[in-house]
Amino acid sequence: MNRVVIGVDPHKKSVTFEARDSGEVLCATGSFPTDASGCRLLIRYARQWPDRVWAVEGANGIGRPLAQRLVAAGERVLDVPAKLAARARVFDTGQGRKTDAADAHAIVIVALRDTKLREVSPDAELTVLRLLCDRRDELSRARAQALNRMHRLFLELVPGGAPVKKSAIQYKVLLATVRPHDLAGKMRRRMAAEELADTERLDAKLRAMKAELKAAVLATGSHLMDIHGVGPAGAARILADVGDVARFPSRSHFASWTGTAPIDASSGQQIRHRLSRAGNRKINHVLYMAGFVQLRNDTAGRRYYRRRLADRKTSMEAMRCLRRRLSDVVYRQLVQDATTSARHEAGPGGHSGASVSSSAADLTPVVGSSDQPLPGPANPTLLPPAATNPAGPGTGAVTSSKAFPASP
Numbered sequence: 540m541n542r543v544v545i546g547v548d549p550h551k552k553s554v555t556f557e558a559r560d561s562g563e564v565l566c567a568t569g570s571f572p573t574d575a576s577g578c579r580l581l582i583r584y585a586r587q588w589p590d591r592v593w594a595v596e597g598a599n600g601i602g603r604p605l606a607q608r609l610v611a612a613g614e615r616v617l618d619v620p621a622k623l624a625a626r627a628r629v630f631d632t633g634q635g636r637k638t639d640a641a642d643a644h645a646i647v648i649v650a651l652r653d654t655k656l657r658e659v660s661p662d663a664e665l666t667v668l669r670l671l672c673d674r675r676d677e678l679s680r681a682r683a684q685a686l687n688r689m690h691r692l693f694l695e696l697v698p699g700g701a702p703v704k705k706s707a708i709q710y711k712v713l714l715a716t717v718r719p720h721d722l723a724g725k726m727r728r729r730m731a732a733e734e735l736a737d738t739e740r741l742d743a744k745l746r747a748m749k750a751e752l753k754a755a756v757l758a759t760g761s762h763l764m765d766i767h768g769v770g771p772a773g774a775a776r777i778l779a780d781v782g783d784v785a786r787f788p789s790r791s792h793f794a795s796w797t798g799t800a801p802i803d804a805s806s807g808q809q810i811r812h813r814l815s816r817a818g819n820r821k822i823n824h825v826l827y828m829a830g831f832v833q834l835r836n837d838t839a840g841r842r843y844y845r846r847r848l849a850d851r852k853t854s855m856e857a858m859r860c861l862r863r864r865l866s867d868v869v870y871r872q873l874v875q876d877a878t879t880s881a882r883h884e885a886g887p888g889g890h891s892g893a894s895v896s897s898s899a900a901d902l903t904p905v906v907g908s909s910d911q912p913l914p915g916p917a918n919p920t921l922l923p924p925a926a927t928n929p930a931g932p933g934t935g936a937v938t939s940s941k942a943f944p945a946s947p
Contacts, residue, residue: 543588546619546647547595548639549573549602554581555639557647558588568640578608585614594619594650596642598659606659616659623649660782664759669779671755675748675772682741686710689734692727707738761876766868767838768829776825777869784873793870798823799863814859823862826869830861840865 541560548555554573558566566588571581585591591614598606598618609616627645628637650656689710693701696717705713714735719725753771756764756778763774787793794800798818804811833840840861847857 542590542592544647544650545585545588545591545593546643546645546650547593547602547605548642548646549595549597549605550639551601553577553639554605555643556581557640557643558585558591559647559651561651563648563651568643570639573605578605582609582612582614591615592617592650594646594656595659596624596646597621598657610659610661617650617656618659619646619649619656623653655786657782657786662782664755665779665782668752668755668759668775671748671752672772672776672779675745675752675775678741678745678748682738682745685734685738685741689731689738692731692734696724696727696731707735707742710735710738760880761872763869763872763876766829766865766872767836767840768832768865769825769869773825773829776821777873780819780822781873784870784877787870790867790870794863794866796822797826797866799826799859799866801859801863826862826865827858829865830858833861833865 541562543558543560543566545556545558550573552573553570554577555568555570557568560566569584571577571584585593593606593609593614593616595602595606595609595616596619597603598616600621602618606616606618624642624645627649628641631641631645631648686705686707690701690703690705693710693713696719697713701710701713710731714728714731717728717731719728749771752775753764756771756774759778761774761778763769763777764771769777784793787796791800795815796818798815798820800815801812802815804813830840830844834844843864844857844861847860848854852860
């Protein structure tokens with residue numbers, strides 16, 4: 540029996556699916572509600588295909604609730620990016636019309652033809668890291684907004700305004716020197732005091748969150764924090780978003796995913812590259828901040844940056860080169876950590892991994908002697924997911940367009 544791929548277009552109140560086998564033969568189409576009973580009916584209906592895999596659009600966005608329910612039920616789920624589904628819809632018949640049925644069709648076609656889709660992992664540790672990272676980002680944004688509001692108030696409280704980029708302690712010292720006599724000034728000072736209290740409260744939460752993130756990263760056995768410039772928040776974000784590093788066959792694929800690899804824009808005899816604005820922007824920001832931290836100290840990253848400047852590159856171009864090299868360092872560390880973890884799980888005969896003097900464990904941006912991509916893909920570091928147990932066919936309120944033969 541061929542494997543059946545079930546493409547799902549999720550929405551807030553309903554999901555539309557289309558099921559096709561490996562030969563792209565249509566098996567069934569339909570729609571279910573997204574409540575608990577609708578999800579149970581959907582899974583029960585899909586059990587008529589013992590060898591099945593789900594393809595959910597935006598498994599980290601609008602499709603996350605459904606994807607997590609399917610994973611919790613023991614189903615295998617693939618994450619289909621919305622951009623890939625949009626491209627498949629444009630090149631299909633129907634003049635690119637966007638309907639729920641057309642979206643489900645594009646999703647299942649992408650899942651059938653693309654073998655590099657990310658599989659949604661049921662790893663509880665990564666889920667905890669993702670939740671902590673999202674919470675930390677929300678607290679950081681709230682702190683920045685409170686500081687902006689406080690700075691706006693100080694522009695009217697202090698003659699000539701207050702310098703920018705002050706910490707909560709500096710604002711507290713400055714606030715103690717302000718003694719307005721008019722009614723509006725007193726109200727501004729009161730609001731500034733409230734914003735200061737909110738900022739101090741958020742600072743305390745961020746410090747506690749940093750300690751919790753550090754403990755969570757160390758619990759995974761990762762050594763990303765050994766890289767100069769990568770802290771607990773950055774390491775947790777990398778682990779949470781990357782998941783299984785084995786889905787990147789080489790460091791060049793990883794750099795393309797992080798948005799640090801330049802895009803080839805050559806034409807004829809003119810060879811040029813342009814900045815990539817695609818990729819995971821959160822990971823790109825982590826590498827950007829790590830590069831700036833390396834520039835503040837006497838590190839190999841700063842020496843590499845100065846060599847790029849000596850090659851007549853601009854400061855922005857040199858920083859992009861540094862980010863690209865940091866992407867390679869992060870990729871090597873992820874591969875090493877995954878390989879070490881796999882060897883530890885193999886039994887007492889496994890090795891502990893590479894030594895700290897090897898190129899795989901080097902924590903500087905000048906690990907390799909060449910800027911060119913690796914000659915071949917990296918070996919898989921994690922085992923493939925186990926096949927789901929066959930179950931009997933279920934029933935559901937669907938519109939089946941073609942019956943699929945039952946398993947003998």
